[in-house]
Amino acid sequence: MVDVLALVEARLRTALGEPDARAAVTFLGTDRIEVLRFTDGDIVRYATLGMSAQPMADPTAALADPVKGPRAELVLSVRAGLADTDKVLRPLAVLAASPQVEGVVVAPGASLDLGEPLWPGAAFGSVLVAEPGGLIEDLELDAPMDPVRFLPLLPMTANEAAWKRVRGAAELEGRWLARGTDLRDPLRPSVPLD
Known part of the structure; x- marks a missing residue:
């Protein structure tokens, strides 16, 4: 059987360079989730490693298929040095474990809610899952x-x-785009929604 996580880590290194830090979190009843940090100038990227080890299963399915099904890892990009964003490691691992813990399928357009700030003092307690393919290409298996x-x-x-x-992901993304919102700014205010 192919080592999916080794291939995923190789793809991350090819796309983002060498990680300058990594942390691992294990939740009861789940596989280990690592979060790797990559620094590129004034941008810090945090990428999960472990979510893709198993395919995400439809929560309504009687049995989870151990081979077929969507696989994903999460990537968060923020501007460096403006906030204590390194504290996002555990919250990201929590989000990456949600398919195993809650039986959800994480896909573009979905919202993932933490119920707490992403990092200390952050105005953000949830994330919008965006379309993949821009920064890191899909990894064919x-x-x-x-x-x-x-x-x-x-x-x-x-x-x-x-x-x-209420309005949907496309409407919110359109509002961000129209207002020129810097989504990588860890201190940004909410976009005007009038």
């Missing part, structure tokens, strides 16, 4: 396994998360 997708996470304030629930 041998059939019948689905490819691993690297899903960007966009931090949302409570107001933005509530607005997204």
Whole structure:
């Protein structure tokens, strides 16, 4: 059987360079989740490693398929030095463990809510899962396994998360774009939603 996580880590290193830090978190009843930190100039990227070890299963399925099903890892990009964003490691691991713990399938357009700030003092307690493919290409695996997708996470304030629930992900992304919102700014305010 192919070592999916070794391939995923190789893809991350190819796309982002060598990680300058890594942390591991294990939750009761789940596989180990690592979070790798990559620094590129004034941008810090945090990528999970471990979420893709097993395919995500449809929570309504009677049995989870151990081979087929969507696989993903999460990637968060923020500007360095503006906030204590290294404290995001555990919250990211919590989000990456959610398919195993809660039986959810994480896909673009979904909201993931932590119920607490992403890092100390952050205005963001949830994230919007964005479309993959821009920064890190999907990792194709041998059939019948689905490819691993690297899903960007966009931090949302409570107001933005509530607005997204009512209006949808495309509307919120359109609002961010129209207002020129810097989604990598860890100190940014909520986008005006009037």
